[in-house]
Amino acid sequence: MHLPSIDDWTFFDRVARAESLSQVAREWGVSLPAVSKRLRKLEEQRGVRLVRRSTRTLTLTEEGVRFAIGAARVVREIAEAEDSLTASAGIRGTIAIHSTLGLGRAHIAPAVQSLAQAHPQLRVELEMSTQPLNVSGTPFDIGIRVGMLTDSRLRTRLLYRQRRILCAAPDYLLRAGTPTHPHELIDHECIVIRENESDFALWRFGEHRDEMTVRVGGRMLTNDGDAATAWAVAGAGIIMRSEWHVRPLIAAGELVQIMPEVPTPEANITAVYDVNAAQTMRVSTALDHLADSVRARLDPVFQHASETN
Numbered sequence: 001m002h003l004p005s006i007d008d009w010t011f012f013d014r015v016a017r018a019e020s021l022s023q024v025a026r027e028w029g030v031s032l033p034a035v036s037k038r039l040r041k042l043e044e045q046r047g048v049r050l051v052r053r054s055t056r057t058l059t060l061t062e063e064g065v066r067f068a069i070g071a072a073r074v075v076r077e078i079a080e081a082e083d084s085l086t087a088s089a090g091i092r093g094t095i096a097i098h099s100t101l102g103l104g105r106a107h108i109a110p111a112v113q114s115l116a117q118a119h120p121q122l123r124v125e126l127e128m129s130t131q132p133l134n135v136s137g138t139p140f141d142i143g144i145r146v147g148m149l150t151d152s153r154l155r156t157r158l159l160y161r162q163r164r165i166l167c168a169a170p171d172y173l174l175r176a177g178t179p180t181h182p183h184e185l186i187d188h189e190c191i192v193i194r195e196n197e198s199d200f201a202l203w204r205f206g207e208h209r210d211e212m213t214v215r216v217g218g219r220m221l222t223n224d225g226d227a228a229t230a231w232a233v234a235g236a237g238i239i240m241r242s243e244w245h246v247r248p249l250i251a252a253g254e255l256v257q258i259m260p261e262v263p264t265p266e267a268n269i270t271a272v273y274d275v276n277a278a279q280t281m282r283v284s285t286a287l288d289h290l291a292d293s294v295r296a297r298l299d300p301v302f303q304h305a306s307e308t309n
Contacts, residue, residue, distance in 0.1 A: 008042055009074040012050070015039060016068035017274075020057055092121035095282050099144035102225045102245065103269065104128035108144055111293035115286060122282065130223055141283050142290070143272045146242055147265070157287045159294045160269040162243040162302075166262075167255040171235040179238075179258060182206075182214045189237035190216035194223045203240055207263045242267045247301055269294060 018024045021039070025032045036053075043050050050064035060068055095115075099108040109126060116124045127140070144159070172189075179185055182205045194200045200221075206212050218237050222228050225241065232239040233254050239246075249255040271287055 008045075009071045010078075011038060012042060012067060013071040013075045015051065015058070016060060016064070016071065018058070021053065091119050091282050091285050093280075093282055094123040094125060095142070095286050096125040096127070096140045097142045097144065097286070098127050098129070098140045100146065101128045101130055103144065103146060103242075107244070107294055107297050108290070110297070111290050114293060115289045118289065119285070141273060142286060144290075145270045145272055147267045154272040154274065157271040157273075157291065158268055159271055159291050160244070160298050162267055162269065162298075164240050164264050164267045165243055165246060165260070166238060166240050166258040166264065167232065167246055167250060168238040168258060169233055169235040169254065170256055172232075172237060173256060173258075175235070178256075182212060182259070182262060185214050185216050185238065188216075188218075189220070190218040191228045191231050191237040191239045192216065192218060192221040193225055193228045193239070193241075194221055204265050205262050210263075240264070244269070244298055244301065 014027070015021070015024055015035075018027075021035045022032055025035045028035070039051060046063075046067070048063040049061050050067055052059045052061060097108070097112060104126070105128065109128075112124050112126045116122060143154075147164075176188055179188060182203070185203065190201075190203075192201050201216055203214050203216050204211065205214065216238075220228075220231055220236055222231075225245065228239050229241060229245060229249070231237065232241075233249065238258065246255055250257055271290055273283060273287075
């Protein structure tokens with residue numbers, strides 16, 4: 001039987017984590033026929049079919065799943081060996097990070113820049129989008145999330161503990177009144193942010209047995225948190241936003257926190273990575289750096305906000 005080479009292990013590990021062969025071709029900068037030919041040759045050498053192909057997606061056969069598990073283990077062991085050899089010379093290679101736009105622009109991008117400055121032999125890729133990414137099965141090493149996590153395939157590293165808070169501009173509250181109970185929100189203009197696949201108009205309050213939900217409404221909704229915040233500052237309505245985003249605006253008097261005594265959902269800033277992926281020295285170093293950088297940037301913001309309240 002033909003034993004797979006190191007390149008075969010690496011190649012199939014990437015194929016197994018991709019949504020399509022086209023994705024593999026794009027990431028490696030080669031043609032789709034080249035990827036298909038490489039996979040077909042690997043299957044012929046092994047004497048089994050590893051992947052069920054279609055025009056848009058691929059799924060692993062039973063044999064493919066077993067081969068993918070072995071490939072992931074080999075790739076992880078190679079990465080760990082390389083890390084141990086290069087530890088004294090500093091980390092090198094590539095680290096790919098994904099973040100949502102608002103947090104990414106404000107705090108993750110500066111952290112990534114300082115990470116690259118601290119490690120001259122490290123290539124850092126940062127991609128930002130309006131939606132959080134399910135890191136599992138993607139080429140990203142680390143994803144930055146805000147809020148609750150439900151994917152058991154992901155390991156997590158807490159970067160900063162915070163909550164979502166309710167707030168509005170002084171002008172709006174003067175005009176419409178200040179709600180004193182969550183259920184009063186149904187009579188207010190609430191600016192809704194459409195996020196993920198969740199029921200975005202259902203706002204949660206309280207904790208444990210005292211938890212309650214309120215279905216809010218309003219004439220303005222968006223999938224962009226910065227736009228929603230700008231509308232709120234302009235007096236268009238009430239928003240529920242992450243503390244990191246609105247604490248400076250509250251400290252400046254542009255927004256006012258509403259019902260601060262009522263618990264609101266946690267919106268912790270968390271780094272996630274695939275439970276099946278290798279936590280190499282690159283990933284460990286990047287996680288440590290992100291945690292230190294985010295803490296250094298947000299601690300003064302929260303401290304100043306508490307001093308001005």
